[in-house]
Structures are given as structure tokens and as C-alpha cells.
Amino acid sequence: MRRTTAVSAIAVAATLLAAGCGVGSKSSTADATKTVATTAALSGSITFQTWSLKNDKFTPYFTKLIADFKAAHPGTDINWIDQPGDGYPTKVTSQVATGSLPDVVNLPPDIAHAVAKTGNLLDLKKNVPTLQTDWVKSGLNAYNYQDIDGGATFFGFPWYLGTDVSYWNKAMMAKDGLDATKPPKTFDELVAQAKVMHDNSGGKDYLMSRAPGLSDIANTGTKLLSADGTKFAFNTDAAEAMLDKYTQAYKAGYLPSNVLDNSYEGNYKLFTKQEVAWTTGGGNAITSMQKDNPSLVPNMVPSPALDTAPLYVQGISVSSKSKNLALALAFAEFVTNNQNQVDFLKLAPGFLPGTTASANDPQYSKSDGTPQGDASVIAYKDMQTAVNFTPPIWTDAMNTILNQEIAKAMTGKETAKQALDNTVNQANGLLTQ
Amino acid sequence: MSATTAEEPRELQDPRLGTKSAKSTKRQNALRHPDRRGRSPIFDAPTRTGLALRYLTLVAVLLISIGPMLWELSTSLKSKAEDVFTQNIELLPQHPTLGNYGEVQRTIPVWHFAVNSLTVAAINVTGNIIGATLAGYVLARLKFKGRKLLLGVFVSTLILPAEVTIISKFQMITSMGLGDTILGVCLPDMIAMTNVLLMRNAFLALPREVEEAAVIDGATTLQRLRFVGLPAVKGTLSVISIFAFIGAWDDFLWPLLVLQTPDKLTLTVGLSYLDGQWSHDPRTIAAGTMIALVPILLLFMVLQRFFFRGVSEGAIKG
Numbered sequence: 199m200r201r202t203t204a205v206s207a208i209a210v211a212a213t214l215l216a217a218g219c220g221v222g223s224k225s226s227t228a229d230a231t232k233t234v235a236t237t238a239a240l241s242g243s244i245t246f247q248t249w250s251l252k253n254d255k256f257t258p259y260f261t262k263l264i265a266d267f268k269a270a271h272p273g274t275d276i277n278w279i280d281q282p283g284d285g286y287p288t289k290v291t292s293q294v295a296t297g298s299l300p301d302v303v304n305l306p307p308d309i310a311h312a313v314a315k316t317g318n319l320l321d322l323k324k325n326v327p328t329l330q331t332d333w334v335k336s337g338l339n340a341y342n343y344q345d346i347d348g349g350a351t352f353f354g355f356p357w358y359l360g361t362d363v364s365y366w367n368k369a370m371m372a373k374d375g376l377d378a379t380k381p382p383k384t385f386d387e388l389v390a391q392a393k394v395m396h397d398n399s400g401g402k403d404y405l406m407s408r409a410p411g412l413s414d415i416a417n418t419g420t421k422l423l424s425a426d427g428t429k430f431a432f433n434t435d436a437a438e439a440m441l442d443k444y445t446q447a448y449k450a451g452y453l454p455s456n457v458l459d460n461s462y463e464g465n466y467k468l469f470t471k472q473e474v475a476w477t478t479g480g481g482n483a484i485t486s487m488q489k490d491n492p493s494l495v496p497n498m499v500p501s502p503a504l505d506t507a508p509l510y511v512q513g514i515s516v517s518s519k520s521k522n523l524a525l526a527l528a529f530a531e532f533v534t535n536n537q538n539q540v541d542f543l544k545l546a547p548g549f550l551p552g553t554t555a556s557a558n559d560p561q562y563s564k565s566d567g568t569p570q571g572d573a574s575v576i577a578y579k580d581m582q583t584a585v586n587f588t589p590p591i592w593t594d595a596m597n598t599i600l601n602q603e604i605a606k607a608m609t610g611k612e613t614a615k616q617a618l619d620n621t622v623n624q625a626n627g628l629l630t631q
Numbered sequence: 632m633s634a635t636t637a638e639e640p641r642e643l644q645d646p647r648l649g650t651k652s653a654k655s656t657k658r659q660n661a662l663r664h665p666d667r668r669g670r671s672p673i674f675d676a677p678t679r680t681g682l683a684l685r686y687l688t689l690v691a692v693l694l695i696s697i698g699p700m701l702w703e704l705s706t707s708l709k710s711k712a713e714d715v716f717t718q719n720i721e722l723l724p725q726h727p728t729l730g731n732y733g734e735v736q737r738t739i740p741v742w743h744f745a746v747n748s749l750t751v752a753a754i755n756v757t758g759n760i761i762g763a764t765l766a767g768y769v770l771a772r773l774k775f776k777g778r779k780l781l782l783g784v785f786v787s788t789l790i791l792p793a794e795v796t797i798i799s800k801f802q803m804i805t806s807m808g809l810g811d812t813i814l815g816v817c818l819p820d821m822i823a824m825t826n827v828l829l830m831r832n833a834f835l836a837l838p839r840e841v842e843e844a845a846v847i848d849g850a851t852t853l854q855r856l857r858f859v860g861l862p863a864v865k866g867t868l869s870v871i872s873i874f875a876f877i878g879a880w881d882d883f884l885w886p887l888l889v890l891q892t893p894d895k896l897t898l899t900v901g902l903s904y905l906d907g908q909w910s911h912d913p914r915t916i917a918a919g920t921m922i923a924l925v926p927i928l929l930l931f932m933v934l935q936r937f938f939f940r941g942v943s944e945g946a947i948k949g
Contacts, residue, residue: 252904254738282903285887288797292888295798296805470716489912491714 229518230317231351234325234527242522243275244301244529249512251304252280255545267532274525287312294318299517301526302533305354307340310515311590314346314353320516321351325527333534334359337552340511340586344427354513355534356552358543360480361507361580363573367475368497374398374475376405378499381476385417385504388476389443392452395475406453407465407474409604410444412597416587417505423589430592430625433618441607441614448608458605470494478503480510481548481577484570500573502580509584511552548574550581558582596625700924707731707917715913731918735905738915741922743894744901748880749926751816751897755879756872758821763871764864766822767830768856772842782831789824801888811891819885820878826871833867834860869937876930880923898923 251260264276279300281289287309293299294313305313313319322329322341329352330338337356342349368378374395382388392405416422418436423429447453454474456462469477470491479486487495514534520526532538539551547570550557562578565571600621607617677685701722706715710726735741770782800819809815837860845855861868886897902919905912 250904279891279893280904282887282900283906284903285884288884289887292798292801295802296810298805298810298891467716471718473718486911489711489914491716492712493714 230314230319231321231324231347232518234320234523238524239273240271240525240528241273242525243277244520244522244526245277245279246302246529246533247300248278248280248304249286249306250280250283252278259542259545263533263538267529271525271528276529297519299519301517301520301522302530303515303517304357305513305515307354307511307513307586307590308588310341310353310513311343311346313515314343314351318518319353320518320520320523320527321347321353322355322516323350323352326355326531329355332536332554334552334554334557336509336584336586337511337513340509341513341515343590345591349427354511354515355530357512357514357534358539358546359512359550359552359557359581359584360510360548361577361584362478362503363481363483363507363548363576363580364501364503365469365477365479365483365573366499366501367469367472367494368499370403370472370475370497371395374403376475381499381501383502383504385414385440385443388504389447389452392447393450396450396452401451404452404454404468404474405476406447407457407468407476409448409453409457409601409608410441411604412592412600413508413587414440414444416585422587422592427589429629430589430596430622433615433622437618438614441604441617444604445608445610445614449610458608481574482546482570483548484573485547495569498569500569500576502576507580507584509581509586511586513552547571548577550578591629592625593628596621596628599624703917703920706914707921709914711914731912731914732922734912734915735919735922739901739904739919740894741898741901741919744896744898745922745926747813747895748898748923750813751886752876752879752926754813754817755820756875758817759823759826759871759875760868762822763826763830764856764861764868766827767832768834768860770827771831771834772855772860773852785824785827797884797888804889810889811895812889813895815889816886816897817879820875820882823871823875823878826874829867829871830864833864837863866937869934873930873934877927880927 246264248260260278264278267276268274290299290303290305290309290313294316299313299318305319310319333356337359338352338354340356341354342352364381366378366381371378375398376391376394382391388406395403395405412422412432415432415437418434418440420432420434420437422432424431448457454462454468465474465477466479466483468474470487472494477483484495484498484500487498514530516523516526516530534552536551536553536555539553540556543549543551543556550562556562563575565575603612603617603621606612607614612620702720705722705724708727708729708731709715709724710728710730713725770778770785804810804815804818807815809818842855842859845859850858881899882897883899883903887900887903890896890900902916902923905916905919
């Protein structure tokens with residue numbers, strides 16, 4: 199939920215960042231790739247910024263985290279600030295533009311990319327020798343950008359990882375002659391079961407409720423980028439075939455007719471209202487549903503994501519403009535070290551730590567028997583193969599083009615091939631702007 | 632005014648009967664039962680069905696406009712065990728509770744944020760009332776070189792979308808040393824261009840002759856503004872007060888950018904802490920929204936008499 203808002207604002211933010219830096223602080227990549235001297239004892243104070251984590255649940259954790267750090271390094275002080283969920287990319291943009299980016303910042307990969315491009319994030323590879331052994335590769339790769347230094351730099355410590363899990367409405371499926379314990383595993387099975395649901399309910403109930411997106415294209419085995427990583431090239435035959443299948447399902451009435459227009463509320467919302475029987479959600483969706491619609495919780499059955507699951511990464515970055523780089527770097531490492539991540543994850547079911555020591559820890563593969571426990575285990579299993587599909591150069595404007603072209607294809611105004619060709623051409627056009 | 636006793640005046644009174652169909656009028660008179668057509672004896676009053684239709688439409692529009700607010704209100708009163716999103720909207724909570732309001736207070740210092748918001752709103756309203764009045768009067772009444780050009784420049788700033796200027800505005804505010812201050816939040820909106828234009832139009836609506844009479848009586852410019860101009864534009868003043876208040880009270884992005892320290896946050900920014908990835912509860916968000924709604928409702932109730940006068944003022948002369 200929060201991430202979609204973030205993504206929709208990121209395009210604006212990226213543009214503004216470029217503009218903002220032209221006016222404000224002159225940045226150079228020299229700052230980003232400098233080496234931090236870590237020999238002297240730590241002292242002084244820094245600011246640490248989290249995103250939407252100051253609340254009843256997490257405040258005690260961070261208070262203790264900071265106290266622990268200060269006890270280990272007397273004479274240091276950490277000023278913890280938290281930003282609200284809404285408007286975060288713009289907030290970070292303004293901080294960069296005025297040179298007030300906090301020393302240690304919690305940034306998702308897309309925002310980190312925009313900031314790193316302006317030279318405001320410190321390259322961690324140069325300063326942390328154990329970076330590639332102590333933190334998981336999939337998480338690190340999300341902070342490694344082909345268009346910055348040719349991909350030789352890394353701008354974030356992986357902090358916690360999330361993925362999508364499928365959730366099924368047991369009661370609705372039973373009513374229409376389906377078994378939630380045998381949910382579809384592939385896209386083709388999904389369409390087949392959607393047909394059963396459609397036919398048995400007289401077209402009232404739906405299983406599928408979203409138009410395809412970039413991840414569906416990636417799931418066909420299509421490489422989104424050209425080999426050198428500078429251009430989009432996902433107009434392949436496989437993607438075309440996938441889009442054709444969606445078009446046929448849409449024409450047959452297996453999806454609600456409004457999935458292509460603005461009145462579409464999103465698959466999770468429709469699932470909450472019990473209009474559709476399948477949604478994807480984070481590993482903690484059952485816990486969230488407990489707050490939205492408690493009566494639906496007993497009917498939620500989790501299962502692994504269809505095909506390859508997407509990977510969502512949160513990370514901790516260090517500002518290259520920090521006045522106290524040694525302390526900032528030490529604290530960022532401390533926040534994301536194995537023990538602290540393990541403790542953090544105790545508060546966040548359905549997610550996984552970003553450290554190699556724990557990411558494969560079998561304790562996450564044991565359910566406590568509750569549906570939320572099962573979902574956490576499924577999320578753990580999904581995460582072993584999950585991939586971060588979205589290339590950092592993919593912007594919100596491009597996503598809008600993709601959605602529009604897909605809508606044209608699904609309503610029969612264009613062929614799937616035309617739609618994909620148009621999207622790739624227009625997206626590549628935006629790249630060179 | 633009984634219609635049955637006076638037939639002739641009634642015919643005159645009701646233009647709809649008119650001369651179009653003398654036959655039907657005659658028939659009706661003969662029946663001596665005007666209520667058969669359901670027509671009220673009062674001039675231009677609607678028929679019963681017409682009245683019913685009017686009220687039905689009114690109720691329908693009322694439901695459409697306050698429906699979402701009612702839903703928020705009912706959500707804020709729902710207990711943790713109840714479903715929030717249902718196929719058929721249930722407005723009456725099964726187990727009504729005020730617990731969500733308590734939770735809002737425990738989670739964020741909501742009253743402190745509200746005071747901050749009120750401060751910002753008060754400064755903005757004052758700034759707009761004084762600034763927009765002076766500027767509007769100058770643009771409407773005083774003659775000086777470059778007046779048209781000035782007006783043109785002012786109007787052209789309206790074309791720029793706020794999103795384009797927000798970062799440069801922010802850089803200006805921080806370089807003035809006003810980052811992270813309440814004044815920094817207020818300053819850019821203290822004199823809004825739309826309000827200046829509204830005031831200018833309101834002053835233009837006042838006949839020039841009235842002011843010329845005041846000039847002959849020896850009134851200075853400020854006296855003319857105070858004793859001739861201002862009494863005539865009270866309606867528009869209340870309109871811009873409400874606009875300035877709502878604008879300041881509802882703004883989210885700008886205070887989010889300017890303010891850093893948690894105890895300086897305004898209510899809209901503070902409330903968004905309720906909606907986190909990990910702590911998303913629609914009931915407490917709704918409760919916070921209801922708290923934020925109260926001052927606007929109060930202000931509108933106090934000013935609504937002037938408000939509608941102001942709206943029609945602009946409608947006639949604008």
C-alpha cells in the first residue's frame with residue numbers, strides 16, 4: 199500500500215532532484231566514492247531517519263537500539279527522526295536539495311537510486327569490506343545501479359526483505375466448487391479456475407482481479423532490459439502470448455470489467471470486500487486484515503505466489519555529505535547487523551532479514567500453526583527465489599504508458615504486439631530525455 | 632389568501648395558468664377546486680409533486696455530499712471486532728466505541744498538532760484579510776503607472792502549478808532561515824493571488840460614484856477603504872477567510888517539507904503518522920480525520936451567513 203504511493207511519486211521526485219541540485223548544493227560523485235577513515239574513536243552526533251516506523255510497535259525497538267549503540271560507543275549521540283508514510287520521496291528530495299539529508303537514512307531502492315544519481319549517497323562497497331559476504335546478494339543488487347559508475351557501487355545495506363504471497367477466500371471458493379487447499383500454481387491454472395468460478399456463480403464472483411503489469415511480463419521469462427542494461431526490450435513473443443491470454447480472459451468476463459479504468463480499487467481492496475476470491479499481499483497481510491475486516495481472517499488461505507515472486511527491499515543508506523561519516527557508517531552497519539535485524543523481524547512477521555547469517559535460517563521455515571504463521575513460512579520460501587523485477591530506470595510515467603497500452607490491447611483496440619512495441623518505444627524515448 | 636374566494640386575482644397571480652389555455656382555466660374555475668391540480672395558492676409555488684421532487688433531489692444530493700463523512704464517522708466508532716470494508720455499507724456500528732479516539736490521542740499528540748495548525752491557519756487568515764484587501768483595493772481603485780501590467784503579472788502566476796514551484800519555494804524559505812519554523816509554513820500563502828483577485832472584483836462591484844462622493848467629502852484613500860469599501864465587501868472577506876483557513880488547515884505537502892521537528896508538525900502531517908505500513912488501522916485514521924474536521928465545521932457554521940452572501944456577490948459582478 200505504502201509502496202504504491204511511493205512509486206507514483208518517484209518520477210516527480212527524480213525530476214525534481216535533478217533540477218534541485220542544479221540550483222542548490224553542487225554535488226560531485228567524488229563525495230560518493232570517498233573512503234572513510236575509521237581508525238579514530240567514534241564521537242559526535244548524527245541524525246538517523248526512518249520511514250513510518252515511529253509508533254507503539256516499533257518505538258521501543260529503536261529506543262533500545264540507540265541506547266545499545268551509545269553504550270558501546272560512549273560520547274556519541276543519535277538523533278532519531280521518523281517521516282510519515284505519505285510524501286516520502288518529495289520529503290527526501292527537499293532534504294537533498296537543501297543539503298539537509300540525514301546522515302543515516304532508510305531508503306527503498308527506487309528513492310535511493312534518485313538520490314545516488316546526484317552523488318549524495320556513500321558507496322558502501324569501498325568502505326565495508328564484508329558487504330558482499332554479510333548481506334544477501336538479492337538485497338544488495340537492488341542498491342546497485344547500472345547507470346551509476348557502471349554498476350561498480352552499492353548504496354544501501356539490505357535491512358528487511360518482503361515478497362508477495364497469494365491469499366484465497368476459502369468460503370467463496372467452496373461456494374463456487376473450488377478447493378482453496380488446491381489453489382492454482384501457474385497462470386494457466388489460474389485462468390482455468392477463474393472460468394469455473396465465473397461459470398458456477400453466474401458471472402458474479404471473480405478470482406482474477408488485476409490487469410497484467412511489468413512483473414507479469416518478467417514472469418514469462420522475458421528480460422526487461424537489453425543486454426547492456428541501458429534500454430528496454432520486453433516486447434517479446436512470450437510477453438505477447440501472456441497479454442493475449444489476459445485479453446481472452448477479460449473478454450470472457452473472468453475479470454471485473456473495471457480493472458482497466460480509474461474506478462478500479464485494487465485487488466486487495468476487492469478481496470477485502472469479498473468481491474474477488476484471490477489477492478496478492480505481503481507476508482503480513484493476515485495481520486493487516488485483522489484490522490480491516492476481522493471476520494474475513496478465518497477464510498484467508500495463504501499459498502505461494504504464482505510463478506516467481508517479486509522481491510521488495512528496504513535498506514539503510516549513508517549520506518555522502520555527512521559531517522561525521524565514520525559515525526554514520528558505524529551506526530548504519532550496527533542497525534543492519536545480524537542480531538539487530540533478527541530482533542527487528544520479531545516485530546515484523548512475514549518479512550526476512552537482509553543478512554546472510556539469518557536469511558536462510560530454518561527458524562523462519564517453521565510455522566506456529568496459525569494462518570499468519572503459515573503465510574510467514576510461505577513468504578520465507580517465496581523469498582528464496584524472489585527477484586526484484588523493476589529496473590531502477592523504470593519510472594512512474596513509463597508505468598502509466600504500460601497500463602494504458604495494456605488497456606488498449608485488452609479492449610481490442612490494439613494487438614498485444616502493437617501495445618508492447620509502443621510501450622517499449624515510448625519508454626526508451628523517455629530514457630533519453 | 633384563499634384561492635377559492637378570489638378567482639380573478641388568482642388568475643393574475645399565477646402566471647403559469649396564463650392565457651395559454653383559457654379553456655382549462657375556465658374548467659378549473661367551474662370546478663372551484665384548484666387543489667385538484669395540486670397547485671398551491673401562493674405565487675409561483677411548486678405543485679405537490681414538484682415539491683416532493685425538489686426534496687427528493689435535495690436529500691439525494693445531501694446523501695452524496697455527506698455520505699463519505701458519515702462513513703468516516705461510523706468507521707471511527709466501530710470496534711476492533713467489526714468489519715470496515717463490506718459489500719453493503721453498514722453505517723450503524725454494531726458495538727459503538729470511543730476507544731479509537733482515545734487511541735489517536737495516545738499515538739500522537741493530536742491536540743498539540745491541532746494548536747500548531749490553528750496557529751498557521753490564524754496567521755494565514757489574518758495575512759490574507761489584510762494583504763488581499765489592501766492589494767485588491769489598490770488594483771481596483773488606485774490609478775498608477777503599470778497597474779495593468781502588475782495585474783497581468785499577478786494573474787500569470789496562477790498558471791504555474793504548485794508542484795513546479797514547490798522545491799524552489801522551499802529553497803527560498805530555507806535560505807531565509809525559516810526552514811522548520813511555523814512562519815516558514817505560513818509565508819508563501821499569507822497573501823494568495825486568488826484572494827487578491829476576489830477582493831479586487833468585490834471592490835470593483837462598488838459603484839465608483841460612492842467613492843467619488845467620499846473624495847469630495849475629503850476622505851483619504853485609507854478612510855475610503857475603511858468606511859466606504861470595507862463595509863461593502865464583508866461577504867467576500869468571509870469567503871477568503873474560509874478559503875485561507877481551509878487551505879492552511881488541509882495543506883499536507885508544504886508543511887511536510889518545511890517542518891522537521893516533531894513537536895512543530897501541523898495536524899495533517901501529524902495525522903499521517905497513523906497510516907503506516909505496520910500500523911494501518913482504518914478506525915483510528917477515521918477518528919483522527921473526524922477530529923481534524925471539527926474546526927472547519929465550526930468556522931463554517933459561524934461564517935455561513937456571510938459566506939453565501941459573498942458567493943452571490945462574486946457571482947453577480949464577477
